[in-house]
Amino acid sequence: MNDISLSLLADGPAVILVEPQLGENIGTAARAMANFGLMDLRIVKPRDGWPSDSARRAASRADHVFDRIRLFQSVEEAVADLGYLVATTARPRDLAKPVRGPASAAPIMRGHIAAGIRPGILFGRERIGLTNEEISLADEIVTLPIDPRFASLNVAQAVLILAYEWRRSGLESEEEGLRFTTRLDSRPASKEEMLGLYEHLERALDAVTFFRPPEKKPSVVATLRAMLQRASFTEQDVRTLRGVVAALENRPTRPRQRADGSLTTSRESED
CATH class of the missing domain: 3.40.1280.10 (SPOUT methyltransferase, trefoil knot domain)
Structure with missing residues (x-):
């Protein structure tokens, strides 16, 4: 030109x-x-x-x-x-x-x-x-x-x-x-990470007897896994969601320091 x-x-x-x-x-x-x-x-x-x-x-x-x-x-x-x-x-x-x-x-x-x-x-x-x-x-x-x-x-x-x-x-x-695009700071979740999420969620649901009647559990599990897979999670998404499930289970958190200097793993807030 x-x-x-x-x-x-x-x-x-x-x-x-x-x-x-x-x-x-x-x-x-x-x-x-x-x-x-x-x-x-x-x-x-x-x-x-x-x-x-x-x-x-x-x-x-x-x-x-x-x-x-x-x-x-x-x-x-x-x-x-x-x-x-x-x-x-x-x-x-x-x-x-x-x-x-x-x-x-x-x-x-x-x-x-x-x-x-x-x-x-x-x-x-x-x-x-x-x-x-x-x-x-x-x-x-x-x-x-x-x-x-x-x-x-x-x-x-x-x-x-x-x-x-x-x-x-x-x-x-x-x-x-385009001036900008969405930048993914986290890679796509691996199948191993997704499997860990599925199993974690299913254990938590089992603990609260979500699968009723029990004979329908396989079909409900398959539906849940298909729903989660369609979301195309990143590995950060998986960590976050597993943290949510752990909180609902009231599982201990990582050790953190109280106001008095002692350590705790409880999820309960301090008064």
Whole structure:
């Protein structure tokens, strides 16, 4: 990939908001872009003018995106330097253009960037969306699989979805991009450890005559063991659960020091 492509990849596709009505929507769109690594936000004739304090507040410190916002007087000016443009809409259009979902549009935009071509995503007005004339400037239409009974989608929400799919398209798997995963501090329990847990629990249950009538004990034991096995315990889980069973048996604990300095293995609390 050449230097031009790397530069385009760093910014990602341009996001163009056409005549946004509310500063809050501009700010939350900038925040959504920052969440997923998009940098190039362009605004066409914002209704309430510019700059906008409400937009700045809604951006929630996404300054690296917000401070680069560029204003344009027409859609044509805003998209002039783009070589590939998709237009977002939730309504059917009588236009002979390919229609894609966000997940399939994102890798196509990456392919254009690899070829040194700057892509962009066009978003319409909160109330009426994009006009047919504006959509005609686009190469393809992108829409979302939303419920047709309520097709209205906030512009910043739409930006968030497209931005997510953009970032997701650059990862081998969704999990690759996660900030953190659950870290297991304990290895999976061995079969020997699980067998020790089973037998410990069964002895404790025998002591309180849980298995009644006695002839049903084998089937109940098999059910209990199957339940415990499905839990996929770690060795720490097994130790903890055996400690619980021992406490229910009121078995002695490890020696501990009383307030007077003497040692005890009793589970009873000190008054």
